[in-house]
Amino acid sequence: MALSRKTKRSQSGAKPEPLTSDLAARIKRAQGEKSLAGDAEAASATRDMTGLSRGLRLGSEFIAAILVGAGIGYLLDLWLKTGPWLMLVMLLVGFAAGVLNVVRSAAEMNRAAPPPTAAMRVPDDDEDE
Numbered sequence: 001m002a003l004s005r006k007t008k009r010s011q012s013g014a015k016p017e018p019l020t021s022d023l024a025a026r027i028k029r030a031q032g033e034k035s036l037a038g039d040a041e042a043a044s045a046t047r048d049m050t051g052l053s054r055g056l057r058l059g060s061e062f063i064a065a066i067l068v069g070a071g072i073g074y075l076l077d078l079w080l081k082t083g084p085w086l087m088l089v090m091l092l093v094g095f096a097a098g099v100l101n102v103v104r105s106a107a108e109m110n111r112a113a114p115p116p117t118a119a120m121r122v123p124d125d126d127e128d129e
Contacts, residue, residue, distance in 0.1 A: 074090075
């Protein structure tokens with residue numbers, strides 16, 4: 001078994017010398033390729049979403065915002081002893097936040113989706129004439 005690279009030992013023979021510049025360059029190159037692969041993977045995950053996964057994502061974001069708002073309102077009601085009023089107000093705030101999250105997510109999904117081709121287009125009634 002032959003070693004492809006030999007490490008040089010200092011005169012005392014205690015430790016090998018620090019990493020060579022070749023090894024440092026290879027490490028930096030590998031880290032750069034890893035970060036590029038991660039960005040491409042995230043973009044393709046958004047682009048390749050099916051209709052069911054899009055609907056589940058949008059629905060879960062909407063319901064989560066409403067539940068978080070109602071939960072915060074309930075806890076504030078318990079703490080301040082104000083009855084159901086803060087829970088109702090925070091429920092409405094959660095609803096507004098949920099709508100905003102859904103709009104933002106839908107816009108992001110539309111930007112990431114490929115543009116429709118001629119085969120994807122559905123003819124309108126006006127085009128039949």
